[in-house]
Amino acid sequence: MDGHSTTDTTGGTGSDTIAGVRRDRLLALAAREARRFSASRPKAAAALKARAGTYLGGVPMHWMRDWPMPHLPLVAEARGARLTDIDGYEIDDFCLGDTGSMFGHSPKPVARAIRRQAARGLTYMLPTEDALEAGQLLTDRFGPFLWQIATTATDANRFAIRVARAVTGRAKILVFHGCYHGTVDDTMVALRDGQTVMRPALVGQVQDLTLGAVCCEFNDLEGVERALAAGDVAAILTEPVMTNSCMVLPEPGFLDGLRRLADEHGALLMIDETHTISSGLGGYSRVHGLSPDMFVVGKCVAGGMPTAVWGMTEDVARRFEDYDAARAPGFSGMGTTLSANPMQFACLRATLSDVMTQANYAHMEKGALRLSKGLQAAIDRHGAPWHVVRVGARVEFICAPGPLKNGTEAAAAHMPEVEAAVHTALLNRGSLIAPFHNMMLVSPATKKRQIDRLVAAFDEILSELFGDAA
Known part of the structure; x- marks a missing residue:
């Protein structure tokens, strides 16, 4: 598989596939997870509808529209490696302000x-x-x-x-x-x-x-x-x-x-x-x-x-x-x-x-290694044509085979439809990753149980996307 949208002729269904995922399965997952998110956050939805109109496009910074969920959650507070939104959900934060809070929220x-x-x-x-x-x-x-x-x-x-x-x-x-x-x-x-x-x-x-x-x-x-x-x-x-x-x-x-x-x-x-x-x-x-x-x-x-x-x-x-x-x-x-x-x-x-100490980096490195191994094991278990890359505390799963060599290959490996569905599904299971790609960070405050929850959620999602056809 090269990661591009293709026609699956090997499974006998003739269904289109994206990054090795049957399109019908992907669309079903995406629709269900979007409904689940919308139903679970009525306070955020109501607040945005009532008061976000003062901002261009309804967001204070235009790239906030790139989050894949049906609407944004509203954060009430953040501590360590967790967010709490106004609907009361506690979220394991692996986005961490996309590196701005890499050492945790408010050290x-x-x-x-x-x-x-x-x-x-x-x-x-x-x-x-x-x-x-x-x-x-x-x-x-x-x-x-x-x-x-x-x-x-x-x-x-x-x-x-x-x-x-x-x-x-x-x-x-x-x-x-x-x-x-x-x-x-x-x-x-x-x-x-x-x-x-x-x-x-x-x-x-x-x-x-x-x-x-x-x-x-x-x-x-x-x-x-x-x-x-x-x-x-x-x-x-x-x-x-x-x-x-x-x-x-x-x-x-x-x-x-x-x-x-x-x-x-x-x-x-x-x-x-x-x-x-x-x-x-x-x-x-x-x-x-x-x-x-x-x-x-x-x-x-x-x-x-x-x-x-x-x-x-x-x-x-x-x-x-x-x-x-x-x-x-x-x-x-x-x-x-x-x-x-x-x-x-x-x-x-x-x-x-x-x-920014050696001890904190050692904790981050150990956790990121645990995360990358767990994600790769799930990918291998389900036979997904994906791979995982890690640079210290930074981890990504990529919805294409690897390793990638350059920017052209990286652009071709970017699978927005698959990533959007997986991101929302992960958030519904309590884990937030970066919105623009499949990036996760492990902070000094990140706990082993948070990493294991993310890996388990990822495995569950892949079970649905790559499980045996009924």
């Missing part, structure tokens, strides 16, 4: 830091002692970079790209087909018939993004070398693992090859660890000995307080200082007023010192 050290700083002021455009301590902790955790603070990883990537262009004098950023670096314009390109094109779904796009970006396939060093040979690439920007599609692991030697090629062609290597911070203490780069010129991480780095950091090596910093001293005075195009505020630093310090 105690972070909650204490928020309470303490709230009495001292929220923002004043000046540093604090927490800022000084956080800078050292960032270096201790991630390596000897010279740091800057942003509010989102999108901002951090955007500012880092400006520096890369400044110090190299080159225009283009090399990114990978299917990559995810937030909503940075420069990364919103794709590969079509070997050519870099703009992603077709962009809203209100008027500038030609291909003038500032070139796109290659992940795990294709030959393609990267061809792109770099033009001499106009300022930096390679990549995640160590492709994460915001069906997850793709780097093949042996690929990341080392990017480092070598960047050096040979005078480009910088930028590593975005916003999702792969799940890999272990210090992120994928520290765990696997990578040596980027620039480093970006966001989301959970301050325990859920909107914060991102970006850093550069001393060599890049010296080059930027020379550039900065020679440029005309005026606005740099980098920085936002509320970034580097004292609340961010209080939370950053608390997270780096007391939450």
